[in-house]
Amino acid sequence: xxxxxxxxxxxxxxxxxxxxxxxxxxxxxxxxxxxxxxxxxxxxxxxxxxxxxxxxxxxxxxxxxxxxxxxxxxxxxxxxxxxxxxxxxxxxxxxxxxxxxxxxxxxxxxxxxxxxxxxxxxxxxxxxxxxxxxxxxxxxxxxxxxxxxxxxxx
Amino acid sequence: xxxxxxxxxxxxxxxxxxxxxxxxxxxxxxxxxxxxxxxxxxxxxxxxxxxxxxxxxxxxxxxxxxxxxxxxxxxxxxxxxxxxxxxxxxxxxxxxxxxxxxxxxxxxxxxxxxxxxxxxxxxxxxxxxxxxxxxxxxxxxxxxxxxxxxxxxxxxxxxxxxxxxxxxxxxxxxxxxxxxxxxxxxxxxxxxxxxxxxxxxxxxxxxxxxxxxxxxxxxxxxxxxxxxxxxxxxxxxxxxxxxxxxxxxxxxxxxxxxxxxxxxxxxxxxxxxxxxxxxxxxxxxxxxxxxxxxxxxxxxxxxxxxxxxxxxxxxxxxxxxxxxxxxxxxxxxxxxxxxxxxxxxxxxxxxxxxxxxxxxxxxxxxxxxxxxxxxxxxxxxxxxxxxxxxxxxxxxxxxxxxxxxxxxxxxxxxxxxxxxxxxxxxxxxxxxxxxxxxxxxxxxxxxxxxxxxxxxxxxxxxxxxxxxxxxxxxxxxxxxxxxxxxxxxxxxxxxxxxxxxxxxxxxxxx
Numbered sequence: 104x105x106x107x108x109x110x111x112x113x114x115x116x117x118x119x120x121x122x123x124x125x126x127x128x129x130x131x132x133x134x135x136x137x138x139x140x141x142x143x144x145x146x147x148x149x150x151x152x153x154x155x156x157x158x159x160x161x162x163x164x165x166x167x168x169x170x171x172x173x174x175x176x177x178x179x180x181x182x183x184x185x186x187x188x189x190x191x192x193x194x195x196x197x198x199x200x201x202x203x204x205x206x207x208x209x210x211x212x213x214x215x216x217x218x219x220x221x222x223x224x225x226x227x228x229x230x231x232x233x234x235x236x237x238x239x240x241x242x243x244x245x246x247x248x249x250x251x252x253x254x255x256x257x
Numbered sequence: 258x259x260x261x262x263x264x265x266x267x268x269x270x271x272x273x274x275x276x277x278x279x280x281x282x283x284x285x286x287x288x289x290x291x292x293x294x295x296x297x298x299x300x301x302x303x304x305x306x307x308x309x310x311x312x313x314x315x316x317x318x319x320x321x322x323x324x325x326x327x328x329x330x331x332x333x334x335x336x337x338x339x340x341x342x343x344x345x346x347x348x349x350x351x352x353x354x355x356x357x358x359x360x361x362x363x364x365x366x367x368x369x370x371x372x373x374x375x376x377x378x379x380x381x382x383x384x385x386x387x388x389x390x391x392x393x394x395x396x397x398x399x400x401x402x403x404x405x406x407x408x409x410x411x412x413x414x415x416x417x418x419x420x421x422x423x424x425x426x427x428x429x430x431x432x433x434x435x436x437x438x439x440x441x442x443x444x445x446x447x448x449x450x451x452x453x454x455x456x457x458x459x460x461x462x463x464x465x466x467x468x469x470x471x472x473x474x475x476x477x478x479x480x481x482x483x484x485x486x487x488x489x490x491x492x493x494x495x496x497x498x499x500x501x502x503x504x505x506x507x508x509x510x511x512x513x514x515x516x517x518x519x520x521x522x523x524x525x526x527x528x529x530x531x532x533x534x535x536x537x538x539x540x541x542x543x544x545x546x547x548x549x550x551x552x553x554x555x556x557x558x559x560x561x562x563x564x565x566x567x568x569x570x571x572x573x574x575x576x577x578x579x580x581x582x583x584x585x586x587x588x589x590x591x592x593x594x595x596x597x598x599x600x601x602x603x604x605x606x607x608x609x610x611x612x613x614x615x616x617x618x619x620x621x622x623x624x625x626x627x628x629x630x631x632x633x634x635x636x637x638x639x640x641x642x643x644x645x646x647x648x649x650x651x652x653x654x655x656x657x658x659x660x661x662x663x664x665x666x667x668x669x670x671x672x673x674x675x676x677x678x679x680x681x682x683x684x685x686x687x688x689x690x691x692x693x694x695x696x697x698x699x700x701x702x703x704x705x706x707x708x709x710x711x712x713x714x715x716x717x718x719x720x721x722x723x724x725x726x727x728x729x730x731x732x733x734x735x736x737x738x739x740x741x742x743x744x745x746x747x748x749x750x751x752x753x754x755x756x757x758x759x760x761x762x763x764x765x766x767x
């Protein structure tokens with residue numbers, strides 16, 4: 104828990120530092136006539152201060168914890184399916200315009216179903232084809248949302 | 258008050274037109290489904306369905322989206338009672354006694370009391386809205402940029418104080434949201450900020466993408482990470498004839514419903530995740546008042562009636578700051594603010610005068626929506642419960658497909674899907690570290706308004722910061738903010754050394 108916190112705090116610190124750096128590159132103006140960089144600069148500085156306090160406090164607690172109990176227990180569950188899901192969404196974003204909506208929808212559902220239950224591939228195929236067809240008729244034909252048609256024109 | 262009642266009657270006239278009744282019914286049913294289905298909550302649900310309202314007039318659109326909001330709250334209770342899985346965070350408390358009742362074969366009365374309690378709370382909440390909204394709108398006319406800025410600061414501090422595991426974490430998330438809100442064109446001078454030359458970023462980060470990412474994709478990813486055993490669950494489905502509560506149940510519940518309504522309405526008016534706090538406060542109040550506190554946790558019907566009424570009343574009261582001040586105090590109303598802006602309506606003190614048909618129409622539709630939920634949901638409980646039988650391993654991929662589809666249809670932009678994916682990853686990681694997404698979303702939605710208020714205040718005062726303290730209303734908000742900041746530090750000081758830091762214990766999670 105503290106390890107996650109410390110990591111989160113450090114990342115937020117970096118985000119704050121990046122905000123401050125980029126804000127300083129913009130005109131700041133004065134408080135009377137603030138430039139575009141002033142408000143994000145104030146927010147960035149505030150974030151730096153808070154994340155410093157948080158990271159330091161968490162780091163100290165983490166050290167005390169490790170001394171007392173050895174290495175902290177890591178969370179249960181597998182990250183693999185999570186990464187798989189994210190990769191499939193990235194695939195959809197990358198290929199939606201090339202493949203068209205209905206094929207992308209079917210591929211996305213099939214891939215995600217396979218990630219969660221690979222042994223039922225026949226059932227998964229039926230569900231994914233049905234999902235592609237139903238969503239095509241619902242969103243493209245009925246609601247007339249202008250989805251890309253892709254190479255197959257679907 | 259009389260004038261308000263007359264306008265409310267006009268609102269009923271608008272809400273009972275056939276198209277609006279249809280959108281209210283659709284919103285309530287879709288909302289219930291969203292609440293019932295795991296992996297998608299009211300925030301992501303409303304965000305996803307905003308594109309479906311593009312062709313509607315603003316009144317019909319908000320009627321439907323508001324229906325999704327309270328419908329989801331109702332649906333969340335169904336899963337709490339039948340499956341011991343809270344559909345929404347506000348339904349966590351309902352799990353305690355609701356699921357115990359279901360285990361004892363009393364799921365029907367528990368569900369019925371939820372519906373009746375929600376309806377009673379909705380009816381009383383309507384009167385509260387009529388009584389409070391117009392005078393508050395008149396008072397809000399005295400608000401200048403300084404007051405609005407201080408009010409938003411107050412809102413963030415209160416929200417951060419009551420959300421998640423620690424004040425610091427929530428404050429940091431709110432700041433990140435505010436910073437992300439500055440991406441795009443400077444609202445005062447029009448300069449591009451943090452766009453890195455990208456045209457897609459010029460209009461800023463799409464808040465719908467952030468909402469669906471944090472609360473839709475993030476939630477699905479958290480579910481996916483769980484082991485296969487957790488992906489399935491046992492559902493206790495009541496039969497239709499088992500749904501009716503006994504007279505004894507009603508007698509026990511009625512006072513709890515009234516108390517819950519009052520607590521919920523009061524809590525809904527202040528910043529923060531009102532339904533969550535309201536349900537918790539109502540439960541604790543019932544337990545404290547009860548002559549048999551030992552029954553709580555063992556299936557006490559008051560433990561369902563009080564929190565559920567409080568939940569609905571808080572949802573309704575949360576519309577007052579949204580409509581009257583133009584400031585949402587909770588993420589679902591922040592999404593509704595986004596929807597209002599998309600439809601060209603700027604909520605605020607003038608909304609009652611400038612868009613009375615929208616204001617009173619939506620308020621009247623909420624009453625009708627609650628009535629629809631009462632009539633429809635009880636007979637359909639077995640159907641909703643059967644939806645829960647769909648395996649999560651089938652449901653989650655379909656939710657992802659729905660998220661991708663909904664996200665693309667907002668702006669017909671693949672870029673938004675990437676943003677959604679990014680925030681989905683952030684939401685998943687944030688959830689592991691118990692960093693709440695709600696303050697981030699609120700920061701993103703309120704950021705541009707807050708910046709404009711901040712800069713306008715300083716422009717008017719020639720750069721003098723004392724303007725925030727010189728104006729009495731602004732000063733009151735700042736003092737209240739300071740109080741909310743000092744209380745946790747004071748509490749921290751009272752804790753024994755070695756007993757922990759800023760952590761406030763585990764927060765209810767889905």
